[in-house]
Amino acid sequence: LVKGETLHLSCKLNRDLNIKWLKDGREISCDKQTDCKKTSQENLFKYTLKTKNIKMINSGEYSCVCGNFKTSCFVIITDIPIEQIINARTTEKLYEIQGKKEELAQKEEKIVKEETKLLEMETEIRNREMEIKEKTDEIEIQRSKLALKEKEMKERESQLELKEAKFCELEMEKNMLQKDSLTLTQQSEELKFTRANANMMQNELEKLKHEKTELEKRIEILEKYIDNGSVKHEQTIAEIRQTYDNMITKMKAEHDDTLSTIDKRLEGISRFSGIGICE
Incomplete structure (x- = not known):
């Protein structure tokens, strides 16, 4: 005012x-x-x-x-009236406004450049975010695959441990079988030797039978020339016959026992030779 x-x-x-x-x-x-x-x-x-x-x-x-x-x-x-003050300051304000306009234009140009740069940065950030997301998804897929592989490896390790245990068991069984095989081989050799002895005994038995037959023939000849009423003679002949019969019976029993034992051992060896190892 x-x-x-x-x-x-x-x-x-x-x-x-x-x-x-x-x-x-x-x-x-x-x-x-x-x-x-x-x-x-x-x-x-x-x-x-x-x-x-x-x-x-x-x-x-x-x-x-x-x-x-x-x-x-x-x-x-x-x-003084305010109009004069305003008019006096108008020219100064016009220059000031012109300068402000130029400054504003420069700022607007700078803002446009900054906005363009910001837009480019935002686009680059979006692209990087997409790349990061793709890599993250790829990493998750790799993690899933790795987890599956770890699971498979654990299962294989478990199977391998079972196989190793089975292998150790089979090795122990193999060693036992080898020992049994060695034992049976030794027993087979012994049986061969026993069979050879049995064959010798068989030959001796055959000789004894032959001798018995020859002896019986001689006894029959002697009985024709010796008094049939002699009791002492009959006892002597009976004793001789009894002695030979006992010898032959005893040797035959021993021979049969030996042959039975050999047959049983041979049967056991045949069964053992048919046993196999299975994994």
Whole structure:
């Protein structure tokens, strides 16, 4: 405002309340120079402050206070009309605005470049995110494959441990069989020797049978020339016959036992030779 004019301030409320007008934080007293009025229309109340013939000293911050609510404005009083001040500053502002426009154009160009760069960066980031996602998916697939391979390896290790245990068991069985085979080989050799002895005994038995037959023939010849009524002679002949019979019976029994033992051992060897090792 220009010095000498009238200052006119107002505030509106929707209720009729007590208000205070303040200048620079101090309450304003209403007098002839300063007029305070209140008008109402329907439910709207208007409070007006008028100060006539204002001076430079009237410049400052004016406030309308109602309880905890406050509205303020700053009033400047000049010696010359505000239009002249505005015109004086217009040219300066035009140059300033032109400079600001050029600066704004540069900033806009810079912003466009930055936005383009940002867009490129966002595109690159998206591409990298896609690459990272693809690599992450590939890593997850590799992890799944690795987990399957580890599972297969564990299963194979378990199977290998079972096979190793079975192999050790078979090795032990093989060693036992080798020992049994060696034992049976020794027994086979013994049986061969026993069979040879049995054959010798068979030959001797055959000789004894032959001798018995020859002896019986001689006895028959002797019986023709010796008195048949001699008891002593008959006893002698009976004793000789009994002795030969006992010898032949004993040798035959031993021969039969030997042959039975040989047959059993040979049967055992035949069964053992048919046994195989299976994994």
